[in-house]
Structures are given as C-alpha cells and as structure tokens.
Amino acid sequence: MNQLPGFTDALKQLIASPSISSTQTRWDQGNLAIIQLLATWFEQLGFSVDIQKVPQTRDKYNLLAKLGSGEGGLLLAGHSDTVPFDENRWHSDPHKILNKDDRFYGLGTCDMKGFFAFVLQACKGLTAKQLKKPLYILATADEETTMAGARFFIKKQLMKPDVAIIGEPTNLVPVIMHKGHMSHRISIQGKSGHSSKPSLGVNAIEIMHLVIGKLLVLKEQLAKDFVNKSFDVTAPTLNLGAIKGGDNANRICGHCELDIDMRSLPGMTDAHLINLLAETLKPLAEKFPHRISFDELHPSSPSFEQKQPSEFVSFAEELSGHQCCAVNYATEAPYIQQLGCQTIVMGPGSIDQAHQPNEYLAHSEIQKTEAILLKMIQHYCLKA
Ligand SMILES: [Zn+2]
Secondary structure, X not given: OOOOOOHHHHHHHXXXXXXXXXXXXXXXXXXXXXXXXXXXXXXXXXXXXXXXXXXXXXXXXXXXXXXXXXXXXEEEEEEOOEOOOOHHHOOOOOOOOEEEOOEEEOOOOOOOOHHHHHHHHHHXXXXXXXXXXXXXXXXXXXXXXXXXXXXXXXXXXXXXXXEEEEOOOOOOOOEEEEOOEEEEEEEEEOEOEEOOOHHHOEOHHHHHHHHHHHHHHHHHHHHHHOOOOOOOOOOXXXXXXXXXXXXXXXXXXXXXXXXXXXXXOOOOOHHHHHHHHHHHHHHHHHHOOOOEEEEEOOOOEOOEEOOXXXXXXXXXXXXXXXXXXXXXXXXXXXXXXXXXXXXXEOOOOOOOOOOOOOOEEEOHHHHHHHHHHHHHHHHHOEOX
16 A cells, blocks of 8 residues: 655645646647546545546546445545636746745645645544444535535535535635525627618617617616625626627617626525516516526536534534624535535635736644544544
C-alpha cells in the first residue's frame, strides 16, 4: 500500500491536478485526474468508490466514496473543479502550492479542492467496523459553470444521508440560506426599413423600451411583495445586464435583445419567477404578437434554505463557534438537499479569496477544520 499523504502533500497533489471548468472551451478541462487521485486515496482507506461519468459534459466525472453500511449517516461534499485564472495577476504558479506567510497559495486551495485534503486527514484510521452509519464523500464536476455534476448526481438518488456538509469557503460559518439565480434573454423581433418610412417597419428598440418599462415595475413589485431579512439585500433582485440592438441611425431597428438576471429568495421557485416575468410581459406580447420571446441563457440554480430549528445546524454552530447565516452566492446545496438530508455549507477559507488571483488558505484554518470534521464524523457515524 502506498503511503497516504499528509495534509500539505495532499493539498499539493490536488492543486497540481488542474481541473478548470469554463464555458469557454479554450479553458475547459476534464477532471478525471483529480477524481482518480481522490479514488486512490479513499480506496486505500477502505471506502468503496464509484466514479460516474457526467452526461452532457466534456469528459467530466463525479466521485462517490462510501465507508460503512446502512441508512443515514454523513455526507461530506464539494466540487472538484476550479475557475480559470488570470496568469498576469498571479504572483506564483496557480497549480503549485506556495507555502508563504502562513498561507498556502494555489488555485483551488480555498475554493475548494483544499477541503478534500482535510477530509482525507479526518478519515485516516477509520474502519467500517467503527461506524454505526455510513460516511460518504462526494466530489462533483462543473460546479463553477453548470452544476452538471450535482444535477446528475441527485437524479440517481443513490443514498439518503441524515446530514450533509458542503465544504465551500465560509470561514467555517454554517451557511443555511442563499438566493437562487437565473438569467434570461428577452428578444424583440421587429422589421427593419429605411428611417424615412417609419410605417413600413417595426422598431424593435421602441418595443424594448416598453418591455423595460414593465420590467422596472416588476422590479419594484418584487421588492414590495417579498422580503427576507436574513439577507443584506432583503428582496429578490432583477438586473438589466446587457442590451444590444440595431446597426445604424438611419435604419429602423429590426432586432433588439436584453439580458437580465433574477435572484430569487428561498421559498420562491424558478417557475414562480418565470410566471411573474411572463405575466408582466403578457400585455405587450398580446399587443405585438410573435415579436417578443424570452429564453434561458444558462441553466438556473435554485435558492437554498435549511429549515430551522435543526439539531444539525445547532451542532454546527456549537462546533464552529459561529451563528448560522445567509450568503449571496449560489452553491450545490439546493441539489444535495434533494437527497432528503439536512444540509449546510461550511468550510475553511474565505469566499473573498475564491475566484481571485493569489487564492490562498490560511494555516490558521487547519486545526479548526480538522477538529470540526472529526467531531462531525464521530457524532453522525461512529459507534458510541
Ligand atoms: Zn466553490
């Protein structure tokens, strides 16, 4: 048996195994190498390991490792991919750990390959015989782009743990809520023509002007009708993000499109928001038949809420010494939660370092993270 790496060496190997996901194909990489690395480690620890190819991706895989048997148990989950990096703004090689100033620098150290180095250490020495309930490790693909890995994983419903921790960087604060996200393109098909003969064309920009008027009313309405005081921005948001239309001052604009994003509060479904959008645009769609359409730009990600009171959340608060909170970014939590488990997002490192040049994990996180993971495993999986 090969020697299993210690924390620093494990982190080094994880960071040295590039797994960038991006909607731009020149950046997008497969993640099989890192999945195989994790498989080797957890197999050595006696876990049964299942590697699943994620359909409709460019050669991406999920890994599920399981120790012990029976119902319930604990799931430690995270994504195996990272975002691309800006070479000019990194002071060191993003794929090589730089241990400096009490920090480990490297792409994915805090978001969130580093989490698996912690999990590996926490699992050392465990045997199936010691467990009353199973311990699962899940590493997903393409979280940073489409969340295809998590979407695919929950479709199969391979297990139903009692509780799940997603180790995204939260400074070890238990996160129990975030907003959902969806983006749409609204397109107006007009009819172009010479500007001197307005009656011969249909100006798409003029119709878009009316659409924007309606959207601004919807935006106000959302802020009035829905409030969740757990968030800094307490209402669902609607942002007009990009607009394009026309080509020349002397032509009637034949086509115009507007990209918007909406962020829903927990409790609102995608269907609910889409309905509101459709209702808002309905009078205009009737006035200008077949000229207004809207399409999803990216797959939407749902909002997330772990309902309170929850024994699991209280336990996480006690271990971490932090009160649970809501955050503004999206995670895989709403998917993992569909397994039927109590779910929180809690991991080492700060989201401020994620997706940034010179991403790092502070040494000060190590002991605390290891202690929390060990206690979680002990509480939810180990025999008394
Ligand atoms: Zn992440």
